[in-house]
Amino acid sequence: MLVIPGGTTNMSALGLGAGRSAEAALRALIRWRRGEGPAPAVIHWPLLRVVGAARVQQGFFFGTGAVQSGVSYFHERLRPTGIKGTLGPSLALCRMLAALLRGRPHPLLPTTRCQLEGDGVRWENDWLLVLASTLDRLLLGCRPYWGQQPAPMHFTAVARNPRRLPRKLVSILRGRGAAVARSEEGYLSENLHQLTLTGVADFILDGELFHANSPLQVATTAPQQFLVF
Template identity: 35%
Template sequence: MNDLLHEAVLDGPDRSATVYSATISRPTPVVKTMRLGVLNNPLSGGNRNGLGAIYTIQKEFPQIPHREVNTPEDISAALSDFAERGINLVAINGGDGTIQAVLTSLFRKLPFQFHPLLSVLRAGTTSMIAGDVGLCGSRVSAMRKLCAWAKATHHSTPHSEIIRRPVLRIHTAHAQEPLFGMFFGTGGITQGIEFCRTRIHSLGLRGEIAAGLATAMLLASLLRKRSSYVTPTRISTSVNQSPTTQYECLIVIVSTLERLFAGLRPYWGREIAPLHYTVLRANPKYMCRTLPALLRGRKHPYGIPEHGYISHNVERVCLQLECPFTLDGELFGINGDSHQVVVESGGHASFIRI
C-alpha cells in the first residue's frame, strides 16, 4: 500500500487560490509510524459536558497519551512533553482559542525539531478553524477514527489528505511576544462576537448555526442601514509597503482560512500572497447586489474600492486601531485605546484530515 497522503486541492474558477494553501497537489510523504498525542481542553464549548466519552476511547488506545490543558502554560508544557516522547501528530480537542494557543506555542517556543502534523476536532463553541481544516463528524467519532488510523501500519485511505495553511503572526502591545493564529478581525467582527455571546448563545445556540444567525442579523442591520449592531470605526492601514490610508470601516479581516463558518469565503483578491485581506468600508454601495457574490469569494462588477469593497492577498498589514481585535475568537484591546497591530505571515502549519 502506498504510504502517501495527498494535500488538499481547493483551486477552482471562482477561488482566489494561492500557492500557499490551495494549488499544491503533489503527494506528501508521511512517516510509517504515526505517534499521536491528544490535547483535551475541558473548558472548550464542546467539552463542557465532560470528557467521559473521550477517556473511554483513551482506554481503548492506552498507548496514545492524553493531556488536559486549560491555559497557554498547560499547552506549552504538554507540547514539550510530546516532543520528548517523539510525538509527530497532535490532536487538538478544543475550540479556536485552543488551536490559537497551540500555534502560538509551536511557533514561539519551537519545542519540536520539525513541526508535528495537527488534527483538529470540532470541540469549540464556533469551531471555525475545524470547519476549514478539521476532522469531519463529532469530536467523539472523529477521535475514535483518528486513534484507529494512527494505530494502523499504513496511513493511506481514499479520503486522507494533508491541508497546508499559512499561519498569521501578530505583533501587538497587548502581548510581549508575537501571537500566532489563523483569523484576525476587527470593527464589526468584534462587535459581532460580542453580539453572538450576549444575544445568540443565551438562546442555547452554538457552532455554525449561532455564528450564521448572528452574521445574518448583522448583515440585515447593515442592509436596513441601522447602526445599533455594527458601528463604523476609524482605522489606519498600510498594506505591504504601501502608504498609510485611513478608512471609516465596518469590517476588517485578515485570514489564512479558505472557509469560514456557514461556508462563507469573503475574499476575492487574486494576488499570489499568503494572507487574505478584506475591508468593508462604511456606507458601502449596492450591498444587495454585491454581497451574495463577495461572501462566496466571487468578484462582482460593483464590488470595487470606490463602492466600499476591498480585498487583496497580501504579505503584511499594519493597522492603527482604536477598537478591540480578535484572533481566533479571543478578544484583545478596548474601545478608545489607540494601538498598532502588525499582521504578517508567520510560517505554515499542516493539518491532517481522514
C-alpha cells in the same frame, strides 16, 4: 498537530478539511496509532500572527469593526440562550447581514477610523469592517474576498456607507466581489503578506476578543503541519 472540531463554529477545522466529530477523530487517531486504521491526511497551512496585543497571538481569522460586534452579539445575546453548535454564530451573522442590508446606522455596525497598510500600500478611512484570514472559506461557506495577488493572507475592508451594498452583498459573500466591488466605492480586497492597522482598539482572533496596545501587525507564519482525519 491533530485538527479536532471542538469549537463553536469549527470554522478553522472545517477549513482544513476536518469533517468528523471530535469523538470520531479521536477514535480514528487511536486506530491509526494501533496500526488498525488509515493514516490521517497531512495538511500544510499558514496561520495569522498578530503582534500588538498583550501577547503575540496566532490564529486563522482576524476581524474588527462589525466582525467584532457580531461576535459580541453572539456571546451576549445568543449564547446565554443555550443555542448549540453553529446555529448561534450563524444567527449572529444573519443578524449582522440584515443590518447591513438596511443601509442605515445600527449598533451592530460601528465604524473605526484607522489607517491600514498592506504590502506597502496605505488606506485610511472610517471602516465598517476589516477582516483577514488564511482560510479559503468562512462561516456558512462564505468567501468574502476577491484579491488576485499571490499571497497567503486574504484581506477585505469595507468603508463606512459603501455604495450599493445591498445589491453587491451576495456577490461579495460568494467570492465574486471583483465583478461588482470597487475601491472608490468603499470596498477593498487584497491578498497580502503583512497588514498593519493603526487606530484599532480591539480585535477578534478566532472568536476571542483582544485589546490592542499598539499598532497591530498581522502577518502569516510559514505553513504549519496539521493532521486531519
